[in-house]
Structures are given as C-alpha cells and as structure tokens.
Amino acid sequence: MTAEFDFKTYLGKTKATVEAALDGSLGPEHPESLREAMRYSLLAGGKRLRPILCLAACELAGGEAKQALPTAVALEMIHTMSLIHDDLPTMDDDDVRRGRPTNHKVYGEAVAILAGDALLTRAFEMVSLRSPGVPAERLLKVVGELSLVAGAPGLVGGQVVDLESEGKQVDLDTLEYIHLHKTGALLGACVITGALIGDADDTLIAALRTYARGIGLAFQIIDDILDVTGSSDVLGKTAGKDLISDKTTYPKLLGLEESRKRAIDLVQEAKTALQPWSTRARPLLALADFIASRDR
Numbered sequence: 185m186t187a188e189f190d191f192k193t194y195l196g197k198t199k200a201t202v203e204a205a206l207d208g209s210l211g212p213e214h215p216e217s218l219r220e221a222m223r224y225s226l227l228a229g230g231k232r233l234r235p236i237l238c239l240a241a242c243e244l245a246g247g248e249a250k251q252a253l254p255t256a257v258a259l260e261m262i263h264t265m266s267l268i269h270d271d272l273p274t275m276d277d278d279d280v281r282r283g284r285p286t287n288h289k290v291y292g293e294a295v296a297i298l299a300g301d302a303l304l305t306r307a308f309e310m311v312s313l314r315s316p317g318v319p320a321e322r323l324l325k326v327v328g329e330l331s332l333v334a335g336a337p338g339l340v341g342g343q344v345v346d347l348e349s350e351g352k353q354v355d356l357d358t359l360e361y362i363h364l365h366k367t368g369a370l371l372g373a374c375v376i377t378g379a380l381i382g383d384a385d386d387t388l389i390a391a392l393r394t395y396a397r398g399i400g401l402a403f404q405i406i407d408d409i410l411d412v413t414g415s416s417d418v419l420g421k422t423a424g425k426d427l428i429s430d431k432t433t434y435p436k437l438l439g440l441e442e443s444r445k446r447a448i449d450l451v452q453e454a455k456t457a458l459q460p461w462s463t464r465a466r467p468l469l470a471l472a473d474f475i476a477s478r479d480r
C-alpha cells in the first residue's frame with residue numbers, strides 16, 4: 185500500500201524551500217537601487233506555483249528536486265519580470281500587485297523596466313551557471329525551452345496580441361491564443377524544464393505537454409472568473425479591472441457557469457494525461473485541482 189499523500193504539507197514544505205532559494209538568489213547586484221527593486225518584486229509573496237510545478241515534474245521524472253531548484257527560481261524570476269512589465273502604465277497600468285504598490289509606483293518606470301530586464305537575464309544565469317550537478321546537455325535544453333516561451337513564440341507574442349485586442353471584442357480562438365501564449369506557455373515550461381532536468385523520456389514529456397495545456401488554460405479561465413467574483417484584498421490586485429476596461433474574457437464570452445465547467449473539464453484532461461504515472465504524479469495531480477479551486 186502506498187502512503188497517503190498530504191497535499192497541504194507538500195505545498196507548505198515546497199513553498200518554504202522555494203522562498204529560501206529565492207531569498208538567496210540575488211547576488212551583490214549593483215547599484216543597490218537595482219538590487220532593491222529586483223528583490224521588492226521577487227520576494228513579494230505570490231503562490232510560487234511555477235517553481236513548485238517545476239520541482240514536482242523533476243521528481244516525477246525520477247530526478248531530485250534540489251537539482252531543479254535553480255531552474256525553479258529562474259521560472260519565478262521570468263514570471264516576476266513579466267508581472268513588473270505587465271503592470272507598467274504603457275501596458276496594463278496597474279497600481280497594486282501581490283498586495284503592495286507595483287514596482288514602477290515605488291521605483292519609477294525606468295528602474296522597473298530595468299529591474300525586469302535584470303531578472304530576465306539573471307534567470308538564464310541561474311540555469312546556465314548556477315545549476316551544479318546537472319549535465320550541460322540537459323541545461324542546454326532548459327535554456328532552449330525558456331528562450332522559446334519567454335520570447336515572441338510565448339509570453340511576448342501573447343502579450344502583443346493581448347494589447348492589440350484592447351477595445352475590441354475578440355472571439356474564443358483569439359482569446360485562447362492569448363492565454364496559451366501569455367499564461368500557458370510559462371506554466372508549460374515549468375513542468376517541461378523540471379522533467380528535462382529529471383531526465384524524462386519522450387513519453388513523459390508528451391504527457392506533460394498535454395497536462396500543461398490543460399492547467400494553463402484552466403488557470404487563466406479561473407483568473408478571469410476571479411476578476412469578476414473575487415475581492416481586491418484577497419487577490420492582492422485590482423479586482424473588476426477586466427469589466428472596467430471592457431476586456432474580452434471567458435466569463436464574458438461563455439458566462440460564469442460555462443467558464444467554470446470549462447476549467448473543470450480542462451483540469452480533468454490534464455489529470456488524465458498523467459494517469460499512467462499515478463503515484464509519482466500525485467503532486468502534479470493535486471496541483472491541477474488546486475488551480476481549479478483557488479480563490480486568489
């Protein structure tokens with residue numbers, strides 16, 4: 185018989201490991217003002233879902249989580265830089281993120297842009313220069329995956345289509361394109377890079393790509409729903425912004441109930457892809473449910 189899996193304990197322990205690694209990840213950046221702006225956003229809390237997905241995928245593939253820790257930190261750095269840039273006046277123009285004033289509100293726009301740039305480049309340093317004990321050939325694959333998802337084929341491309349869609353009503357295909365690129369790509373990279381470090385075979389990588397597509401889209405649908413149903417206090421960012429800016433969202437196109445149903449179906453598809461690995465996949469299966477049921 186296999187031991188019970190306690191997701192709450194797993195989440196608490198893994199999050200603490202990630203927080204400690206993030207705290208130790210920034211070296212003596214100069215000048216001090218840049219270091220402060222980078223730390224301000226990197227250590228501002230957040231669910232740390234991306235690094236946790238990476239560590240869980242590494243273990244599923246048979247690797248040790250500590251081997252993937254620098255890459256997990258890199259993923260959170262890329263995520264954080266994308267939030268800093270997304271919040272800028274020239275993009276989403278947000279004043280609050282993770283329950284505190286956005287980076288540019290505290291440090292000014294120029295430093296916020298540069299802090300984001302420094303986090304992005306530091307992410308690649310974490311993988312290529314600070315991942316002891318991982319074969320170079322695996323790290324090269326990780327660098328390749330990260331450069332694809334961060335750039336035009338991923339986050340940047342998704343963000344541009346999102347910005348170009350402002351003030352227009354887009355159809356479901358375009359909305360899906362935006363979310364698969366803006367949000368899904370990085371979530372996918374978390375499990376793929378973790379699995380690559382754990383030396384996953386092609387069958388597992390293919391299953392993880394299916395899993396990632398399901399959780400990636402579900403994550404964004406829940407994000408859209410929370411924008412309607414959540415409160416700014418709990419979310420740590422301005423709720424109701426999509427409605428005010430007349431943005432096309434899943435609830436707007438499908439209604440709240442149908443959107444919820446779609447998220448649940450996507451999570452189910454994601455979990456089905458990992459069924460062959462059932463016991464070792466328990467953290468990723470539980471993380472999929474967590475994504476569907478989250479309130480922040």
Ligand code: GRG
Nearest residue numbers: 230231232266267269270334339340343366367
């Ligand atoms: C990566 C080179 C490069 C540029 C960034 C600005 C931009 C290009 C892309 C925008 C990407 C973006 C902000 C997508 C939204 C993703 C999303 C749903 C974020 C919220 O994630 P949570 O809920 O946040 O996991 P916490 O705070 O918990 O980490």
